[in-house]
Amino acid sequence: xxxxxxxxxxVTALVVAVLGATPVGEAALNALPRNSVGPLQLKTxxxxxxxxxxxxxxxxxxxxxxxxxxxxxxAGPAGAQGAPGTSGLQTxxxxxxxxxxxxxxxxxxxxxxxxxxxxxxxxTPTTATEVAITASYLANSTTWTASAQEVNTQAxxxxxxxxxxxxxxxx
Numbered sequence: 001x002x003x004x005x006x007x008x009x010x011v012t013a014l015v016v017a018v019l020g021a022t023p024v025g026e027a028a029l030n031a032l033p034r035n036s037v038g039p040l041q042l043k044t045x046x047x048x049x050x051x052x053x054x055x056x057x058x059x060x061x062x063x064x065x066x067x068x069x070x071x072x073x074x075a076g077p078a079g080a081q082g083a084p085g086t087s088g089l090q091t092x093x094x095x096x097x098x099x100x101x102x103x104x105x106x107x108x109x110x111x112x113x114x115x116x117x118x119x120x121x122x123x124t125p126t127t128a129t130e131v132a133i134t135a136s137y138l139a140n141s142t143t144w145t146a147s148a149q150e151v152n153t154q155a156x157x158x159x160x161x162x163x164x165x166x167x168x169x170x171x
Contacts, residue, residue: 102150
């Protein structure tokens, strides 16, 4: 029986080769259902460029950066002019006197022609820890207003610094 193995293997290989080139072999090849072979069933490097039909792959079949970009097309027509934005950004600071007042309100105003975009307030000096800011708001389109008051009697004199951020804004 030892000497028959090479003969049996040779005959089996011959039958497989012959049947693979006949309609019976073709039918056996088509017996697999569609999409039944995937990455888990394929050995590494089993699919090579020789085995892939030209034109059968899509851009989605490639990782980012694998396909070089083609030549740029002609430039399109220029778009319409956009609306003008802001310009002439400016900050305006207003500082109150530093004294022992118990309440204080202060306003910073934009120069003529400019509108307020925002603003803020700070108590000065920072050692005036018993002073609370009670209001800080855009009073109208050109002014920022802020108020503060002593929560407890303050031994330190204090004041307010109010800032408004202004700009020219196109209509």
